[in-house]
C-alpha cells in the first residue's frame with residue numbers, strides 16, 4: 292500500500308505539470324489541444340537524446356520545455372492565423388512531432404539507465420540521498436515554484452486577458468485584445484508544461500519512447516476533472532491546486548489498479564469514461580431537475 | 596468625429612436567405628453629438644453599430660473616426676477609439692470572472708497588457724468610485740462572480756466598463772432594454788451625465804420613444820438598412836412620442852414612399 296501511495300504521489304506530481312497545462316488549454320480556453328499527445332513524448336525524446344549526448348540534466352530539461360513551447364506556438368499559429376479547426380491543428384502538429392521525435396532519437400526508444408538525471412542532480416544539490424521520498428520532495432518544490440509562477444501570471448493584466456479569452460471571447464475582443472495572441476500564449480504555456488512533464492517522466496522511468504504520448508490528453512483531462520470534483524471549482528488558486536491533487540489521485544488509482552493486476556492499458560478506457568461523465572454531468576443534472584419539476588407540475592404539486 | 600460613407604452590408608450573401616442589413620448608409624456625426632437611433636426590428640441598427648466597431652467587417656464603405664481612417668482596422672484595434680455595449684446582456688461581461696477582474700480588463704481598453712498586477716489597491720479605488728455612480732451597490736461586491744449578477748446588473752456593469760477607459764466614441768445598443776423601469780431611468784441618467792462630462796460622441800439605439808426624444812441632440816430612424824429620418828436641434832425637441840410612433844407605423848406599413856419621409 293505504501294508503494295501505491297508513494298509511486299502515485301511521485302508520478303502524480305510529474306503528470307501534475309501536464310494537468311496544469313491541460314487546465315490552461317482545455318479548461319480555461321476550452322481548446323482540446325491534441326498537440327500534447329505529440330509534445331509529451333517529443334519533449335521526453337529531446338531530453339533523453341541530449342542527456343545521452345552529454346548535456347547536463349537541467350539544460351536537457353529546459354531545452355525540452357522550450358521545444359514544447361515552440362510546438363504550442365506552431366499549433367496556435369495554425370489555428371489562429373490559418374483558421375484551421377482546433378482539434379485538427381493539434382493532430383497535425385502531434386503527427387509531425389512523431390516524425391521529429393524519431394528523427395531526433397534515431398530509434399523508437401532511448402534508455403537512460405546509466406545517465407545522471409535531474410533528480411540525482413537536484414537531490415545532490417540539496418544534500419539528500421536518492422530515494423523515492425527525495426524525488427517527491429524535489430518534485431513538490433518544483434510544483435510549488437511552477438504553480439506559484441502560474442498563479443502570479445494569471446493575475447497579471449496579460450494573464451487576465453488570457454483567462455477572459457476562454458470565458459467571453461466576444462467581450463475580450465471588444466476590449467481591444469487580439470485573441471489570436473492570447474490563444475497562442477495559452478497553447479505555448481500549456482505545451483511548455485506538458486513538455487516539462489515529458490522530460491521529467493523520461494528521467495524518472497529511465498527511458499524515452501515514441502509511444503508514450505498515446506492517451507495523455509484524456510488522462511490529464513481525467514486528472515483535472517477528478518480534482519474539480521473533489522475540490523470544486525473556484526478561483527485560480529483552487530483550480531491550480533485541484534489539477535495537481537487530481538493528478539496525484541489519478542496516478543494513485545492507477546498504481547492501485549496495477550497492484551490488483553489490471554494492465555495499465557485498461558486505464559485509458561477508465562479515463563475516457565471519467566472525462567465523458569464529467570462533461571455530461573451538468574447536462575444530466577439539469578435534465579433530471581426538469582423532469583422532476585415537470586412531474587411535480589403534472590401531479591398538480593407546486594413546482595418550486 | 597464619425598464619418599460613414601456608402602456603408603453596405605449583406606448577411607448570408609449569395610444564398611437564398613441573403614439579407615441586405617445595410618443598404619448604403621452615409622452619416623456624419625459631429626464631435627460630442629449624442630445621436631439616438633430608432634427603427635423596427637431588423638432595420639439594421641445593431642448592424643450599423645457593429646460595422647462601426649468592426650465586429651462585422653462591412654462589405655463596402657469607408658469609416659473615419661477622429662480623423663483616422665479605420666476602415667481596415669480590425670475590431671481589437673478599433674477598441675482604442677470606440678467602446679460598445681451589445682444589446683445582448685451576456686456579451687459585454689465575462690461571467691466566470693469577478694466584477695473587479697472585469698473592470699481591470701476594461702481599464703486597459705485598447706492598450707497593451709503587460710505583466711503588472713491586474714487588480715491592485717489603487718485600481719480597486721478607481722473601480723469602486725466608478726461603480727458607485729450607478730448606485731446599485733456593485734462597488735461593495737468587487738469579488739462577486741459576474742455570472743451570478745442579474746441581467747440588468749450586468750448591463751449596468753457593462754456601462755461602467757464601457758466608459759472606464761474614456762473612449763472617444765460610445766456605442767450603446769439598447770443597453771437599458773434588460774433593466775426594470777426604475778433602473779433603466781437611473782442608467783439613462785448616468786449615461787447622459789457621463790456623456791456630457793467626458794464629452795463623448797455617442798450613438799444610442801433604443802426602442803423607447805421617450806428616451807429617443809428626451810436624450811441626445813439628434814435622432815435617426817432606420818428602415819430596411821437605410822437612415823430614413825434625421826432630425827436634430829430644435830426640430831428634435833419638438834418631436835412627440837405619438838408623432839414618432841405614427842411615422843414608425845407609416846414606415847412599417849410602407850403607405851408612403853420613402854421620398855416623402857425623407858423630406859418630413
Ligand SMILES: Nc1ncnc2c1ncn2[C@@H]1O[C@H](COP(=O)(O)OP(=O)(O)OP(=O)(O)O)[C@@H](O)[C@H]1O
Pocket residue numbers: 606607614615616634635636637638639640641642643682
Ligand atoms: N449574424 C447574422 N446572420 C444573418 N443575418 C443577420 C445577422 N445579424 C443580423 N442579421 C439580419 O440583418 C438584419 C438587420 O439586423 P439588425 O440586428 O441590425 O437589426 P436591428 O435593427 O438591430 O433589430 P432589433 O431592433 O431587433 O435589434 C435583420 O434582417 C437580421 O435578420
Ligand SMILES: [Mg+2]
Pocket residue numbers: 640641642682768
Ligand atoms: Mg438590434
